[in-house]
Amino acid sequence: MADLFTIESIGNLVVLIFLQAVLGFDNLLYISIESARAPLDQQRAVRRWGIVIAVTLRIVLLFAMLHLLEALAEPWFHFDWTGVIEGAFTFSTLVFLAGGAFIMYTAVKEITHMLSMDHLHEAPDVEKTRTTAGAVIAMIVLMNLVFSFDSILTAIAITDVFPVLAISILASGAGMLLLADSVSEFLRKNRKYEVLGLFILLIVGVALLGEGGHEAHLKLFGYAVEPLSKTTFYFSIAVLVAVDLVQSGYQKRLDAERAREQARRD
Template sequence: MEELFTTSGLFTLLMLFLLQAVLGFDNLLYISIESKRVGEEGGKASLVRRWGIGLAILFRIVLLVIIVNLFTFLAAPFLTIPWTGIFEAEFNLQSLVTLFGGGFIIYTAMKEISHLLAVDPLEHAEHGEKKSVVQAIILIVTMNVVFSFDSILSAMAIANTRTETGEIEYQVWIMAVAIILSGIGMILLADRVSEFLKRNRMYEVLGLFILFIVGALLVSEGGHLAHMKIFGFEIHAIEKSTFYLVIFVLVVTDIISTRYQKTLWAQREAEIRRKVDTLAAAEGIKTSGRSE
């Protein structure tokens, strides 16, 4: 614990907190979208977000301890598929969790997108499939475990020291404090993100497409971890830099598109008002002519 209060320890903590904040963006987006499925009555959505994130912090710390102590075991492949030229893979626990988690996120994003497209009147959008508070919390905690693998392994690459004998020791206390601080930050931001999406419905679609890309990122990472080959083509993980570039382009495109649509609507409203004023003026001339 004393390693936390050294200059090196505090710097490592700052780096880990920034890492958790960056990697936690997609997690926070998923929590905001999933929590709205329980409805806003009685503050249930806010309760789901707080409990979901709180339990997720606890499970993430437990997972951190497990990964640090069983890192070699978790990285060892236990299922090999040797269909040369068709499908080859060596699955370990991390690759399977990442693959299935990414697939589930893609499914969730596609289901929500199809729901938005299927709803005819916008006011009926809030009356889709509902989830109970317990179901939503379980889903949030489960998906947080999926996101945890990536963030914990990245944290382990930063928070470690080498002993005199050459062995690597991981700074578990520092990583645990960073997880707790990032979790508190997520709790403080979750309601604001949800309120923003609620007030700006056009950005909900953007959020769902970002979630879809997050799922594709996890699937590619899981395939890479499993050394997966399909018809001889090796699956490579999407680089984080590429991921953030795609997100940046999506956000900029959406902002420009939204502003352009508002400009078009303003022009159309001005044209309609001009036509109405012209018709009203013409009608007024006819009326005054008749009266004379």
């Protein structure tokens, strides 16, 4: 515990809390969107229990990784089909690749569901009861652990002092608990931003696939898989948000102009 109260540890703790907050944005977005699949009267409890269980397991994962990092870094298997597929896959790369693929699948599935408009013609309770609260909590916990790998590996590169790492994770969990209901309520009242959130998750999935492929030194048909840089990632999100805001403002002006035109004709 003496290591916790050094100037270096306090500085690392501040950096890690900021890092966890930034990297936790996509996690919070996923939680807010996924919890909407639970029964309406259980959604708040689903978010809270999902976050609490996920944060607890994240600390367990952190403890395990600090002791097993060297073993987890060893490749589990290789592909060496020159010109087709090459790479060495560790536990962490498999988590990144599987998590990225699943997030992309979830985002595409939800976007397709929205475009079909079927949910507008369903009975009011059908959409809310088609997935049990337990299943949603399990999915939130699972995907939280996937998101955790990136942040935990980055955090361990900064410090290996367990109390500092654990406090930063607890602070991140507390922040998610405080903001989860607000974010979910905002998305519920502004459904168009749910589409924006799904496209952001799609980019997150691409980033995880790139990270996993890069760590595995994966080559497909002779081309190396490159990671999506953090700068490109955040710039892409900023562009998506900017386009959505500009389009919304432009649409409002068009609607107002059409309303004035219709009033003059009447």
